[in-house]
Amino acid sequence: MSQNPKKKNKRQSPGGGAALGILLALLLAAAMGGVSYGVYRLLYKAPTRSDPAPTQAPVVTPAPEQSTAAPMFTPEPTPLHVHLWKEATCTEPRTCQSCGEIDGEPLGHEPSEADYWTPSRCLRCGEELSPPVTPDFELHEMNVNMDQNMTMNYYTVCANDPSKVTVGQAVISRYSVMKSSKKIASIMGNNWVLPEKEGYEWRFLELEILFNDYNAQYFGFNIRETMENYYEMADHSVKPDFNALLPTPDPNATPTPTPNPLQVISEDHNNATHVYTQDALWVEENCWYEYNFVVEYQGQSYICTRVYDGALSGWEQGSNTFHYATAVQVPVGFDGCVFCLYDARHGMAPADWHYFYEAADQNTLYFRLS
Ligand SMILES: [Zn+2]
Numbered sequence: 297m298s299q300n301p302k303k304k305n306k307r308q309s310p311g312g313g314a315a316l317g318i319l320l321a322l323l324l325a326a327a328m329g330g331v332s333y334g335v336y337r338l339l340y341k342a343p344t345r346s347d348p349a350p351t352q353a354p355v356v357t358p359a360p361e362q363s364t365a366a367p368m369f370t371p372e373p374t375p376l377h378v379h380l381w382k383e384a385t386c387t388e389p390r391t392c393q394s395c396g397e398i399d400g401e402p403l404g405h406e407p408s409e410a411d412y413w414t415p416s417r418c419l420r421c422g423e424e425l426s427p428p429v430t431p432d433f434e435l436h437e438m439n440v441n442m443d444q445n446m447t448m449n450y451y452t453v454c455a456n457d458p459s460k461v462t463v464g465q466a467v468i469s470r471y472s473v474m475k476s477s478k479k480i481a482s483i484m485g486n487n488w489v490l491p492e493k494e495g496y497e498w499r500f501l502e503l504e505i506l507f508n509d510y511n512a513q514y515f516g517f518n519i520r521e522t523m524e525n526y527y528e529m530a531d532h533s534v535k536p537d538f539n540a541l542l543p544t545p546d547p548n549a550t551p552t553p554t555p556n557p558l559q560v561i562s563e564d565h566n567n568a569t570h571v572y573t574q575d576a577l578w579v580e581e582n583c584w585y586e587y588n589f590v591v592e593y594q595g596q597s598y599i600c601t602r603v604y605d606g607a608l609s610g611w612e613q614g615s616n617t618f619h620y621a622t623a624v625q626v627p628v629g630f631d632g633c634v635f636c637l638y639d640a641r642h643g644m645a646p647a648d649w650h651y652f653y654e655a656a657d658q659n660t661l662y663f664r665l666s
């Protein structure tokens with residue numbers, strides 16, 4: 297008797313029959329092309345309140361223990377925290393090493409002043425903050441391109457006709473560094489005596505430029521030179537120099553060239569016409585022009601001296617050679633003087649340029665006295 301109702305119930309179970317039917321429909325639908333989410337939702341039966349309780353035993357919360365002891369959280373006197381302060385540094389604020397508490401701000405670096413030789417460093421922690429200052433020559437991409445005994449083309453305009461260009465052959469024939477010199481037989485045949493000065497040294501060079509092309513013979517040539525500071529191209533008005541040499545054309549050239557129309561400023565002892573825009577003095581007993589200039593070197597100012605003189609060989613078989621010597625007396629170790637030969641088209645008048653990079657071009661020649 298007990299089996300029958302069970303069987304009956306089982307067979308008659310509407311849920312079981314319906315589920316089976318839907319499952320079959322589902323399998324059919326799947327076979328025919330897939331089951332849609334909608335069908336799935338129809339099949340899915342959300343649990344209801346009438347569902348059997350989970351078989352897991354209910355969790356019984358134990359009753360709080362009855363106790364007569366004192367409450368657990370009696371405030372006790374907090375032990376006083378003594379901060380272990382680590383003093384502030386350039387980059388970290390004052391910090392407790394025990395609890396991490398921060399007090400105030402980092403100190404920040406104390407930068408030293410950078411110059412051309414030394415970087416800026418923090419005076420407190422020594423960290424390098426910025427590299428040495430970029431020298432002006434590098435800033436303006438003026439590259440030293442001459443070496444001793446290297447012959448280079450020197451492009452410049454002609455004296456009589458600045459629209460015409462002549463090309464000379466320039467060579468630094470001698471370069472030396474010395475504390476002093478009893479006698480230097482200079483290239484012009486004069487004997488120079490370079491005097492000693494404490495903390496200074498002389499840097500001496502000789503130069504020759506040979507002109508022998510057609511334009512040089514017929515229209516003459518112009519030479520422009522200057523001594524610049526590799527590190528600092530300061531205001532030209534307190535710096536070296538600029539001179540012009542305006543030789544007359546070759547009188548033996550045929551046909552005879554026209555006379556030099558340029559105004560003669562002064563004739564010097566070497567048969568060349570010089571135009572000096574700096575206050576260079578001719579010093580008769582030394583046989584040189586001389587002026588002073590200032591360089592800053594490793595934090596100090598030095599009053600330096602430059603001397604120079606030049607002469608032309610004169611025209612001979614279509615050639616004319618410019619002989620030139622110059623020396624600078626600079627602090628020992630100073631390697632910043634750069635002897636520059638530039639196209640006279642950029643220096644017909646003193647006002648033509650203020651800083652040398654305005655006069656320099658791709659043909660400018662540079663010899664660094666280093
Ligand atoms: Zn602390």
Ligand SMILES: [Zn+2]
Nearest residue numbers: 386405418421
């Ligand atoms: Zn620092």
